[in-house]
Amino acid sequence: MPQPTTLFEKVWQRHVVREETADTPAILYIDLQLLHEVTSPQAFDELRRRGLKVRRTDRCLATIDHSTPTTPPDAAGIRHYATEQAKAQVDLLHVNCAEHGIELHSWDSPNRGIVHVMGPEMGATQPGMTIVCGDSHTATHGAFGALAFGIGTTEVGHVLATQCLLQSKPNTLGIRIDGELQQGVTAKDVILHVIGSIGVGGGTGSVIEYFGSTVRAMDMESRMTMCNMSIECGARAGMVAPDQVTFDYLQGRPMAPAGADWEAAIADWATLRTDPGAQYHRLVEFNAADIRPSITWGINPGMVIPVDGRIPERTDSETRDALEYMHLRGGASLAGEPVNIVFIGSCTNSRLSDLRAAASLLKGRQVAADTRVLVVPGSEATRKAAEAEGLDRIFRDAGAEWREPGCSMCLGMNGDIGRPGDLVVSTSNRNFKGRQGRDVRTVLASPLTAAASAITGVVSDPRDFLGGEA
Amino acid sequence: MSAHSDNGSVFETRTFNLPVDNIDTDQIIPAQFLTTTTREGLGQYCFYGWRFNEDGSPKASSPLRKHDASSQRVLVAGSNFGCGSSREHAPWALLDFGFRAVISSRFADIFRSNALKNGLLPIMVDDAVVQYLLDHPDHAVRIDIANHTLSIEGYGDFDFPLEPFSAYCLTRGIDTLDFILENEAAIAAYEERGTPNS
Numbered sequence A: 001m002p003q004p005t006t007l008f009e010k011v012w013q014r015h016v017v018r019e020e021t022a023d024t025p026a027i028l029y030i031d032l033q034l035l036h037e038v039t040s041p042q043a044f045d046e047l048r049r050r051g052l053k054v055r056r057t058d059r060c061l062a063t064i065d066h067s068t069p070t071t072p073p074d075a076a077g078i079r080h081y082a083t084e085q086a087k088a089q090v091d092l093l094h095v096n097c098a099e100h101g102i103e104l105h106s107w108d109s110p111n112r113g114i115v116h117v118m119g120p121e122m123g124a125t126q127p128g129m130t131i132v133c134g135d136s137h138t139a140t141h142g143a144f145g146a147l148a149f150g151i152g153t154t155e156v157g158h159v160l161a162t163q164c165l166l167q168s169k170p171n172t173l174g175i176r177i178d179g180e181l182q183q184g185v186t187a188k189d190v191i192l193h194v195i196g197s198i199g200v201g202g203g204t205g206s207v208i209e210y211f212g213s214t215v216r217a218m219d220m221e222s223r224m225t226m227c228n229m230s231i232e233c234g235a236r237a238g239m240v241a242p243d244q245v246t247f248d249y250l251q252g253r254p255m256a257p258a259g260a261d262w263e264a265a266i267a268d269w270a271t272l273r274t275d276p277g278a279q280y281h282r283l284v285e286f287n288a289a290d291i292r293p294s295i296t297w298g299i300n301p302g303m304v305i306p307v308d309g310r311i312p313e314r315t316d317s318e319t320r321d322a323l324e325y326m327h328l329r330g331g332a333s334l335a336g337e338p339v340n341i342v343f344i345g346s347c348t349n350s351r352l353s354d355l356r357a358a359a360s361l362l363k364g365r366q367v368a369a370d371t372r373v374l375v376v377p378g379s380e381a382t383r384k385a386a387e388a389e390g391l392d393r394i395f396r397d398a399g400a401e402w403r404e405p406g407c408s409m410c411l412g413m414n415g416d417i418g419r420p421g422d423l424v425v426s427t428s429n430r431n432f433k434g435r436q437g438r439d440v441r442t443v444l445a446s447p448l449t450a451a452a453s454a455i456t457g458v459v460s461d462p463r464d465f466l467g468g469e470a
Numbered sequence B: 001m002s003a004h005s006d007n008g009s010v011f012e013t014r015t016f017n018l019p020v021d022n023i024d025t026d027q028i029i030p031a032q033f034l035t036t037t038t039r040e041g042l043g044q045y046c047f048y049g050w051r052f053n054e055d056g057s058p059k060a061s062s063p064l065r066k067h068d069a070s071s072q073r074v075l076v077a078g079s080n081f082g083c084g085s086s087r088e089h090a091p092w093a094l095l096d097f098g099f100r101a102v103i104s105s106r107f108a109d110i111f112r113s114n115a116l117k118n119g120l121l122p123i124m125v126d127d128a129v130v131q132y133l134l135d136h137p138d139h140a141v142r143i144d145i146a147n148h149t150l151s152i153e154g155y156g157d158f159d160f161p162l163e164p165f166s167a168y169c170l171t172r173g174i175d176t177l178d179f180i181l182e183n184e185a186a187i188a189a190y191e192e193r194g195t196p197n198s
Helices: A007-014 A041-050 A084-100 A115-122 A136-144 A153-162 A187-198 A220-233 A244-250 A260-269 A317-326 A352-362 A380-388 A391-398 A447-456 B089-097 B109-117 B127-135 B164-172 B176-181 B184-193
Strands: A016-018 A026-029 A032-035 A060-063 A130-133 A147-150 A164-167 A171-178 A206-211 A237-239 A282-287 A294-296 A304-306 A341-344 A372-375 A423-426 A441-444 B010-018 B072-077 B101-104 B121-124 B140-144 B149-152 B156-159
Touching: A007 A016, A007 A147, A007 A206, A007 A237, A016 B184, A026 B184, A032 A115, A032 A153, A041 A084, A041 A153, A060 A084, A060 A115, A115 A130, A115 A136, A115 A220, A115 A380, A130 A136, A130 A153, A136 A147, A136 A220, A136 A237, A136 A244, A147 A237, A153 A164, A153 B109, A153 B176, A164 B176, A171 A187, A187 A220, A187 A282, A187 A294, A187 A304, A206 A220, A220 A237, A220 A244, A220 A352, A244 A260, A341 A352, A341 A447, A352 A380, A352 A391, A352 A447, A372 A391, A380 A391, A423 A447, B010 B127, B072 B127, B089 B109, B101 B127, B109 B121, B109 B164, B127 B149, B164 B176
Parallel strands: A032 A060, A032 A130, A130 A147, A171 A206, A171 A282, A206 A237, A341 A372, A341 A423, A423 A441, B010 B072, B072 B101, B101 B121
Antiparallel strands: A016 A026, A026 A164, A294 A304, A294 A441, B010 B140, B140 B149, B149 B156
């Protein structure tokens, strides 16, 4: 009888090129590397300096997303970048991909999008794979039962040159969530609740596996939202065992296996699950019924309260620093605080289901007079699908801006930022100081909470708009 | 390995304190400076939002104004240092700003990995040791990489975790990519053998 193993162990073991020894880390094979303009230039330089080639161009997939404008080109067809350097960085990725023969989804591609939205949409992300990208939100792809994690630029170079990484085996953290989510509670609220509970360092050194009946009941886009923010509690990766929901999502996508290969693939993928009796290094359990729509009140993603809750009254220096930056008071409620900008987008919440959720509240309503609302779809494919069902119309009619795909205001690299002091209700993943502009105050929230706040112009509970019990 | 790496195994310096927990990579190097396409020159933007006003003038209240780059080569910070993004620009900026090591009771995984690849030493010690240093600013310390020991003047010697392979690479200036490349035969054999995802 073989030892029972976790999902993570199974995927890890399949990719060991050389076992870890007392003196050296394991050499791990990487099935897919996703590339974007920000964290790749110095890696390509290193290859050039050493005279190395890209080992497997068929295992690379590139896009432009971080530094790109989300406003359409002008009448002359010119796209206006925030800076010349931003444009130069995007241009350089074109040069690097052309030189090495890497598939790049640029402005002319119907697939171009945020790297963690595009990969799954194209079917490039598949169960059991190892996937890396020079981006910490690579954990998103773990929703498919892949081992996916962010790496630095030096390691981007390692994977380009060798298709391998040196890795010490991480620990495993099981996060079990059982029960039915209440009305108005989404995967975003679940993951904010989890991070708020275990803390921003609670997953350090670990790969998370999310499981339990709540996770099983989630669609793929919800699972991606949850896995996406694994890094916000310090975990390298988050995984969900693949199931029929996963297979149904993948079937027929351009890069997914087809025909006889498909049958073989799903037979194999179905084996990717944690065996009964397998142990995680640590296990934390949650009851879905305890989770309310959740928001952040401070300056890291672990500073979480229910939208109808109160800001903690603590006197430690971190809390004091956070309250000072956020212009908030311990013991006060955050609901009702005036909102300058609502941002609906990012690799956390810019997929079709997120846009549908936001549109369901905004339909037939107007955004508040003093609130600016940016809706930024995650990819060209998402944009097209949203426009096909008229979501763009709903947003525009409500007074929101319907933008072109990109990372946009999640990190503000492309110039989509707030003014000092602005309060932004944001469906993105980080509320660090200055992330959305100097002295901008970020409140992380679900698309439903963001849409509710857009309508009222103050931080609002989405349940007030959903009928039923509030 | 970068030009910042040290071929010697021991160095002595003084500490510089930032007594803040959860210092994220957006604080270390804000996203607006990530459009660079080189590794150089990021020190001027290190902790930019902490050091400069919106108009670019230095912030009078910035704790970093007191940093002496010539003598204080070790940063002492609160727990969970380097959380957030995978940007390697964070260790590049810290090195260019003048730091050779960071002392904290916990490091974010990706930051730690990036730091080691660039010769910036992440020194993880107990909270009590960090607290001693935070209580004694500008303190003399001695760091021995090969023996992964932090010696604090008048307080004691403390072991910090450092994988043998990282210590080997750091003290000899060996590049980890060379190590992987030496395993070409094993990589080729793996590809030949294939996995379900090949």
